[in-house]
Amino acid sequence: MAVDEADVRKIARLARIAVKQDDVATLRGELNKILDWVAQLDEVNTDNVEPMTSVVAADMKKRQDIVNDGDKAADIVKNAPETQDHYFVVPKVVE
């Protein structure tokens, strides 16, 4: 069994998803089932194998340093649940 209930809560916190106490056990079961199943990859010998870093071999295309975007604050905030003078508004964050 890869994860216990504390792990589930920790993962949920990292992922910023609230999990009700009642659901933790079920979620744990589901996650473990999947993790146990993917663990079969351990059977594969991957010594000296490079992880896939790009699906197709190509040079990364780059942009020139020109300003050709932005200047559309109204569009940017158009779908926001809460705004103020084109700022996004969120609950007070304490640093």
Add this chain to the structure above:
Amino acid sequence: MSELLDLTIAQARKKLKTRDISARELAQAHLDAIDKSAALNAYILPTPDKALAMADAADQKLSAGEGGALEGIPLGVKDLFCTTGVRTTACSKILGDFTPTYESTVTQNLWDAGAVMLGKLNCDEFAMGSSNETSAFGPVINPWRASGSDKQLVPGGSSGGSACAVAARLCLGATATDTGGSIRQPAGFTGTVGFKPTYGRCSRWGVVAFASSLDQAGPVTRDVRDAAIMLGVMASHDPKDTTSLDLPVPDYEAALEGGLKGLKVGIPKEYRVDGMPEEIEALWQQGIDWLKDQGAEIKQVSLPHTKYALPAYYIVAPAEASSNLARYDGVRYGLRIEGDDIISMYENTRSEGFGAEVQRRVMIGTYVLSAGYYDAYYLKAQKVRTLIKHDFEQVFEDVDVLLTPTTPSPAFGIGERIGDPLSMYLNDIFTVTVNMAGLPGISVPAGLSSDGLPLGLQLIGKAFDEEMLFRVGARLEEAAEFTGKPEKWWA
């Protein structure tokens, strides 16, 4: 009226050009059919006003003897593609009423070619699913039913709405996306053609991202020619997408011609899985014979790491998704559920806004990337992926194309597998390898199951060899003579 709905894109294109029919009547016929199709739940947002306006514009062009490659052709758009001024949800609650101020490159290509948008199509939430049962808008019902049964069946997923709409004559073609089989598998379940191009062939800009290294846009259509027509328009090099390849788009329609003499078709032995239904095995053999009869040379080949593709996929895809979905936090768009502080706002919003399958995958993804587990899971899976890709590269030195079944079964019942995520994942067993290697694949309807349900055969090609798939797919389609059409029970 129904003859309009039964046209293929190629046929409609001709009639529109000769002004035998107008774009408006074609669009209207479809809108009427959509109105009566609530039972299928394929469309979550029909856009009738827009459709008619676009149709009228097309008619103007056509009357002047002008027009693009898809002028006046009515299409459905999977709700994963951002469409300007038209709500886009990824079939999730978390996007709320998000209305993009921008258009995805793929759909823009279609509108530039004169196509008409009928509406946004249902899909699995964030493209995560193989049955279209995870959608926040409710499941899509397969227009096909087993003989003598009225049991509701799944259309496949994640592009269930797209496949359903094409099969049920609610559009002439539809856009879809494929990350682990999400175009091909539903096409297989609905008797339609589904095409996933090579990774990088179509731009991902403006398509809601699920797994960045696997997602690809592609068409669902009624026949192979239509898929060639649609892909020819959808594909392009997009400088806004670094993973989009800078290669000219060939004439895919021209590629439909050509025989199979001397062609080497590979049959990968690892696709013969334990417990595979006999009729799938039989159809596969039938497909082999069809190609052999046309002069192709059949070769048994081996892709040794095939069985590891699915577990590797269920590490890589959730990992990328967990990061891609971090932006859905209630700050800049979509659903926001208040909280005492910013952390609870995030947690409440995301737990309310994401469905169960999405939450599961985000959690798996978070876990396999986390400290102490990255090497064992994510890195390992990416290494296995290199091996899978290498398997294909080796095999393609000896053969030109591979033939496999599309799915391990015909469409199953709504609610039958949704409670068991693992059994749901196994639907993609034949398709997921293709995404992992970044190759192109097509599903062609090939026959009916003993219950009268459609079954597809899949062809897999070399990177950027879409043309081969169109040619062989067309020949396979001719041989199969699949004329099946779901009996209309939903209107």
Add this chain to the structure above:
Amino acid sequence: MADQGKNLISGVTGDWEVVIGLEVHAQVSSKSKLFSGASTEFGAEPNSNVSLVDAAMPGMLPVINEFAVEQAVRSGLGINAKINLKSVFDRKNYFYPDLPQGYQISQFTQPIVGEGKVLLDMADGETVEIGIERLHLEQDAGKSVHDLDPNATLIDLNRSGVALMEIVSKPDIRSSDEAKAYVTKLRAILRYLGTCDGNMEEGSMRADVNVSVRKPGAPLSTRCEVKNVNSIRFIGQAIEHEARRQIDVVEDGGEIVQETRLFDPKSGHTRSMRSKEEAHDYRYFPDPDLLPLEFTQSWVDEIKAGLPELPDEKKQRFVDEYALNAYDAGVMAASRTAADYFEEVAKGHDPKLAVNWVTGELFGALNKAGLELRETPVKAEALGDLIGLIEDKTISGKIAKDVFDIMWEEGGTPAQIVETRGLKQVTDTGAIEAVVDEIIAANPDKAAEVREKPKMIGWFVGQVMQKTGGKANPQAVNDILKAKLGCE
């Protein structure tokens, strides 16, 4: 590294060594952002320098700015570092409202630049070498504004996605002076190259300061990080406060807790930040929207060939070519503006005079007026001409100072000013002799005194200068007086 002895701080239980490492975030001088075409210009209206990509809208994708890549390579060459021909962009995943993607695109395992070094010229003449661990490219975050609304935080994404170079030093720094010198030198190098404007007030450059303390010879101990310090002065203060705080804690029997702290300029103290995240599990993985960044050695060589002369080379050249001492050479090479100014002034003139006038009169006047060198009303060529007038004895050094003041206040060329105001030095020995004779004749007793008190000659010099309106060549006056008064 400097000689340990002199940097130690004394505590109750003995001497302590401070170990400092700096992570400097320098904004690349590009017009657009690292992965989007929005503007990087400072001071824009909220969310107006924001593209759909910067706002992390659904379906958006990053495309890299090739200018930013080039500036990172140039910066790497400027700090004598290894340039990695292949590097990878990784996602650093965490949630914060000013981080719209929910991840920052950065470089973790394979940065674009590897190990390098920076040489510091300390005030005591010693040269200290500080090792660089790496330099990588990354996105900046947006801005969280906490004080516009009492009940909420406002988010402005203008800065989100701006290209940053993160330069990580090795923990080689041993004092606040070294730290300040390090940042000063680093800034000078980047400004020389034009890869970053180094304006700390505008936020173009800021530092995270890692501080730990140990008894000399002991292994490294737990460090604390003071984040986002945005002035060189504050860096020094933060280090001094933090070192003292840690020494006090340990000497009181406590343990240093590894934590992130903020520097408060008002109090001069550091304080603990409320933990942003419990455990910092950033789940780094290669960004699947980007391919590995690769370029050729020949491209790097081309860039290297096109680099301007850097501060260290320039300093050495000033010592070699202009026979300046190391200190003066260092001051003149500290910024490109100063170096270029100096060289213009020194063209065809005595470099020592040039240095003295630049560092003396000119810098003095600039400081007094609160101006930067680039705002000087006295151009380099004009100052050079002024020096030329001293050299060819047209005016004396003293008169030259007056001319300088006039040039500063009113403008005009030195030659014009000397001409119009009749400030030409009197070098005609005959004329001077006449004046000298006059004064000696008028003051016979003083003349006699001079033989006993040779220093009295100064009084005579003063008289002659007065009589000639300050225009007599002082050297000639001295010589003639000595001869006439009979003292050698």
